[in-house]
Amino acid sequence: MEQKVGIVSYGAYVPRYRITPQEIGQVWGTDGTAMGKGLNVVRKSVPSPDEDTITISTEALRIALTRGKINPHDIGAIYVGSESHPYAVKPTATVVAQAVGATPYLTAADFEFACKAGTAAIQTCMGMVASRMITYGVAIGADTSQGAPGDALEYSASAGGAALVIGRENLIAEINATESFTTDTPDFWRREGQRYPSHGGRFTGEPAYFRHVGECGRRMMERAQTEPKDYQHVVFHQPNGKFPQRIGKSLGFSEAQMKYGLVTPWIGNTYSGAALIGLANVLDHAKGGDRVLVVGYGSGAGSDAFDVTVTDRIESYDRNHGRQVQEFLDGGVPLSYAMYAKYRGKIHLGGS
């Protein structure tokens, strides 16, 4: 890419409540410990009744704007990628834009592509920033997804998100190149009006996640003329804690390279937020010169990859404003299944 583009600032947000696979398992007569082990999920985040994709996106972006000392009026585009937009019709992005003070002179839209809508938003912003249509573009990936009660998804589906400000100057990380891999693969879907998603069971693995993430990651390295050893960090989409470990290993990455990019074991699968929160955690720990490979994935299916180089500017960038991702991984208030069911609207109240 001729015009340098990259990340100017970032912020992440994860709601405060947590529930464990054991707690979920004992309600459904399932061995939660085994389930958690199988998925490599220790606990997952649960949003408060007053949190949704709009509030999570806003909190993440407010942190990013303060850290980067960015004037909201310099934002030319806000794209929010999610599969849990609060409205079926009415954009998430307009509320977020208003809530951070970026309105009215900007464009905004909601993106949907299962879990990779946030990485698609990054690519769109890169193009607009590089072509000088806008000064800053904001790409957000956030979700408050649910699995049907008792379904395997219920053990991992959680809530959280991250916001990236994409620009040309004052970059804390340059995005050297991006690559995508897309096919029609029905591994996971939700029809209009359905409360919970459906999935193809084992089909979600081999032909879906592993093929797309693998192909996209390999092509990204071919194009960047890199090998796994050239990267200090790697981030994969992480529907559970196991898939990213397996694909990482098969692509030739070590546990150490995957360490900071893997966040799902402690907060669950944040869907559109997952790869972006993983990247935020890497940036929380990165040093100038570190190279990062990011490969997102969305069911349906597609992968977007990014070859990223952290700049020396990261050392003077204010990473301490707001919470670092590690706090979300370590902290949290445990919920009983009863409280979780109440908070997630799984209990039907009389009269409605």
Next chain:
Amino acid sequence: MTVARFWRETPRRYNLGGNRCSACTTVYFPPRAVCPTCQKHRQSLGKMEPFTLSGDGEVFSFTLVHEAAEGFEMQVPYVLALIKTTEGPLLTGQIVDISHEEVHIGMRVRAAFRKLREDGRAGVIHYGYKFSPARENGGREAVASPVSQEALARAAARTQGTART
């Protein structure tokens, strides 16, 4: 509340948009047309300028609500507090992200963006400010103490108890 009325209040509810008297620098939230602090109100005419509160403040007083207002049933009991903002105005808001036993007068808080209420299942969703614990560097307080095994055991015990009865 009608959609139009809420929409008009959006700058206030989303961004704590108030105003300031440029004659005596007193800050108002919600914004006022004239400044009651200036001895002659007329001095402030035409001198009120838009001013956005930082969202930082401390708990001035609070109460624990058990009888929920409509739309808040899921959050009972919850804390409603008077917040003394750094810029001066006193405002009312819910305190979230902390157990109510830990709320105390003088506690530092910072504005958070939350869902306020929904007009039923088909109606519009209202968003706005609430407050959550703040820490010295201007960021938020940690999510909570690290997840302890005892807390997990307590949560599990509660569910088992529910299942038996």
